Amino acid sequence: MRLGSTMPNFYANTTHGPIQFYDWLGDAWCVLFSHPADFTPVCTSELSRIAEKAYEFTRRGVRLLGHSCDSLEDHKAWVKDIRSYSSRIPVEFPYPIIADERRELAVRLDMIDESDIYNPEAALTVRALYIIGPDRKVKMAMFYPNSTGRSVDEILRVVDSLQLVNKVKVVTPVDWKMGDEVMVEPDVPQAALPKLFPRGVETIKMPSGMAYVRTTSDYLHSSECWDGLLM
Structure with a gap:
């Protein structure tokens, strides 16, 4: 998934119900991001902060879409923990999280560490993040190690830059x-x-x-x- 690549269409089960990516995206921008695993500390802090800042993405015309290789049931249970972690999350959790237990989408979108790509026991998603334009092209790609949480303010800054120079x-x-x-x-x-x-x-x-x-x-x-x- 290099810069300028077309994000493929895909079907996925999410905490907000099943989606077909192109239909779900429409003509909006998208921040699609993966996290290594549910019920982990850094991931909880990240998804919590993204939920707190969801309005900042919405007012920029950006849709948020989370992803990991956990089950839908785990996602739904974990969302309760995320909500407990912050009192500033809206009543309805503001974005869907994809369940990808078979890791097919994670592999397709280059979200798994190369050394673990064929090891289903160890193949957790890395902290991958793509900003996708209304033309469905990848405008920015970011990969963080599992030990390091991302900056939501930096993601918003890049969105502002991309939309301006567009x-x-x-x-x-x-x-x-x-x-x-x-x-x-x-x-x-x-x-x-x-x-x-x-x-x-x-x-x-x-x-x-x-x-x-x-x-x-x-x-x-x-x-x-x-x-x-x-x-």
């Missing part, structure tokens, strides 16, 4: 977050800047003399940019 000819620099300056795409010709960014672009001088670092805050004033962002 609408405006910019790229986002290191540690960028919504509201910060962005950089103009390198292939945008200088002559096009006044039309694309009428409020101005600053070109940073470099010893090389090449004008490739160009920054702007103009996207903050563009209604076209904000259309569909932070709905």
Whole structure:
């Protein structure tokens, strides 16, 4: 599942009932993430935080979909523990979790450690996460070791960046977050800047003399940019 790959359609049983992925996704964005196992501490903290922040994903037009190789019965029992772990989770658990006991989907989506892929006793899913666009293409792939919990704020930051650059000819620099300056795409010709960014672009001088670092805050004033962002 490399960047730009098409996420395959699949059928799955989930805690919200059976789904066909393409029908379930519609024209939304999706964060599809796996966890190693139910009833484990780091996974409980992760799924709890994602549930707490579910509204932040929803208002960005993003659907959440969890996954592991546990049974549907285990998922449903574990959700009660997750809810107990946090008092800030909505009354109805906000996203489905896929049950993949036969590990078929985990293998298909490259969510299992290579050394364990053919060992059903040890083949737990790693902390894999894909951000999928409305075109069903993989826009971001993230893999964490089982010992390390992911940052939900970082996932939201990447969603913001992906949705922004999908609408405006910019790229986002290191540690960028919504509201910060962005950089103009390198292939945008200088002559096009006044039309694309009428409020101005600053070109940073470099010893090389090449004008490739160009920054702007103009996207903050563009209604076209904000259309569909932070709905």
